[in-house]
Amino acid sequence: MKTYTDQIGNTITLDAVPQRIVSLVPSQTELLFDLGLEDRIVGVTKFCVHPYHLKSTKKIIGGTKKVHIEKIKLLKPDIIIANKEENTEEIVTALQEIAPVWVSNIITIQDNLDMITQLGQLFAVRTQAQQWIDKINFALADFKIFMQDREVQKAAYFIWKNPYMAAGGDNFINEMLKLNNFTNIYEDRGRYPEIIIQKIRIQGDPDVVFLSSEPYPFKEEDAFEIGRFTHHAKTVFVDGEMFSWYGSRMVKAFPYFKQLQQRLE
Structure with a gap:
């Protein structure tokens, strides 16, 4: 059993590395794919448009503000990935009855890097997560030089x-x-x-x-x-x-x- 704290302070407990993921957040769906987790994603929203083919290969469970609870239940997820701004508190509370819900809260670039680190730990893809963090940090440093004057x-x-x-x-x-x-x-x-x-x-x-x-x-x-x-x-x-x-x-x-x-x- 492992315990994790999400970005709004909720604690979730997992007895194994999650193998069935439902993502309620378009940008986080793209990140999960880029972390090499495509095979573990079972459900996405209709707004999860990157990469485009996921909409035809994964179950669509509604939008970000209105989800089909029954469709999610049938997918038997090990974990549901949500976001404080994109998804309502009511949705998160309802889905906690089905599976642990991990909620991100991204305001700063550091929040984003922290999220990537934490998802790397959650899904046992730490190396891939660190590679993306390094890419972002490199591009950020380069852009700050570009913007200097x-x-x-x-x-x-x-x-x-x-x-x-x-x-x-x-x-x-x-x-x-x-x-x-x-x-x-x-x-x-x-x-x-x-x-x-x-x-x-x-x-x-x-x-x-x-x-x-x-x-x-x-x-x-x-x-x-x-x-x-x-x-x-x-x-x-x-x-x-x-x-x-x-x-x-x-x-x-x-x-x-x-x-x-x-x-x-």
């Missing part, structure tokens, strides 16, 4: 429309913005504040407005609408996965951020 700019990062919502503070997107030398004008407005776009200039007058590809797929007309209320801001469409997916995805994020910086020049 770049000016700090004010930014707004929109994630939703009707109502308009932006990334505020205390979340992974905000950490990625800071890494890219952007000061988030909504950082002190809560985690994901609703925004009245007519007030965007008096709320911080950003130099750059980012429109994310997910969870809401922004279009050209949205850029035009927001642009009517900004003074001088560049409006840029960005790949939301690069800003909001943690796990192994970070290795791909750094080259993307370099291209983004060059586009903004």
Whole structure:
């Protein structure tokens, strides 16, 4: 028997290395695959799109906010992997009746590295986990050198429309913005504040407005609408996965951020 503590302080006890995994988090599904655990994954959400073939080879158990409890029960998982932000407390509580639920909570890059370490221990793939940590740390150090002499700019990062919502503070997107030398004008407005776009200039007058590809797929007309209320801001469409997916995805994020910086020049 081994006892593990997840990233929200819950303790789970396992009598063996888990062989049947249900993942409720798209970025963590990708990480499990990259850790060499594809054969052990039995259930994923409909939003687990990387790698793409998992959607046809694994059981789809619903979304991140609405899961099919009975479908999960039939899969007889040894462990369920969840996330504090992606999945509700009610879902986690209900699933604890079926199997141990390990919950991540990722706000900083260090939280992400800690998660990879802990999943490496949980699934007895420590070497693979350390390889991904090394890759991320190497790419991070390289990116910090790349960013050294770049000016700090004010930014707004929109994630939703009707109502308009932006990334505020205390979340992974905000950490990625800071890494890219952007000061988030909504950082002190809560985690994901609703925004009245007519007030965007008096709320911080950003130099750059980012429109994310997910969870809401922004279009050209949205850029035009927001642009009517900004003074001088560049409006840029960005790949939301690069800003909001943690796990192994970070290795791909750094080259993307370099291209983004060059586009903004």
